[in-house]
Amino acid sequence: MTATLTAPPAAPAVAVRVVPAPGAERIRALAERAGLEPGADECASAGTVTVIVAADTERALRVPRTPGPVLFVCDAVSPEGRRRVLRAGAVVIGAAELTEDSLLRAVHRAAHPHPSIPYPELSGVLSTGIRPHGLPTPGTPALTARQTSVLRLMAEGHGNADIALLLGCSEHTVKNVIYELMTRLQARNRAHAVAHAVRHGLV
Template sequence: MRVRVAAPDAALRASMHTALGRAGVPLVREPSSDAVLLAAASTVDEALADCQGGNQGGIVVVADRLASEGVRRAVRAGVAVLVQSARATPTRLAAAVRSAHDGEGRLPHETLVRLLGTDRRKQAAPPRLTARQLVMLRLMAEGLDNIGIARALSCSAHTVKNVIYDLMSRLQARNRAHAVAAGVRAGLI
């Protein structure tokens, strides 16, 4: 997994190179069909300008502001992962690159809530979840897998699997992303 960084100014490009280097992510200078493209700018639209033609290795956008319309355009353009600049630590950038490379999508929780923008008055009563299910749903929203949740809660991966199975049933969700979206719409997250 390799990354090419695109940014409108050299200082921003250098800071992304430094952060990715600290995370041990190999960088390439020239476009490559298998490399993940990390486009960084102050807005999503500015970052999208560097994504013309797409990228088969996956696309990560790092921007100061993640406005709803820009995020929608980014998703339509094939961007897999969006990261807010203020939260772009080396660890988060490495995780974002890995997600884009694997074809997984990631959005910051606040951005997802804003995009879903549901009217709480029109909703049915939220499903009743146990305290443990709520904690696991929130950890799923943070992007943790079963093993990560098990470590965070000091329990076995088997326990996590069973709790998530019941959680998915209560939320009538098809997959983890659907469960998180249902939790956001229901005001549980």
């Protein structure tokens, strides 16, 4: 008996449109070397990732953009700036960490959003704690102080036993809090719960 092996379907091609700005030529060159298709300069079509180059996320978020996936390339990316970009539904990468490979990964993340957030980015978002103006998105359920504490420890990779030890409560209590979190945020798993909370300003 002969088995037939079927190759997995190739990932759909992604086009990038780089908004004219200082440093944009470098991004275009990297995109070309990475095998990304150039998008039309005038406007973004469906499936085209618009790349916006700026000194920081504050300036990047002020650049007018067309609907569709967006990738920001910024010289400076603060935790609060990263948080705001995530809440805007975009992806950001620091200019210093830019390579063909990292650009390719960032473009594909922008083009094909996933419910969870990569750990390095999530860690950067949560590293400074809650900011005074970090208000939840309207219509999003608020979390209690205990739920927020558990969520932050989940984001740092702690298991239920560690969380119970750090918060001075029982593991049973932690399990109940996580269950309440999942229900309140309508999350499918722990990573989805953390991603949802970050994107909606709950942490």
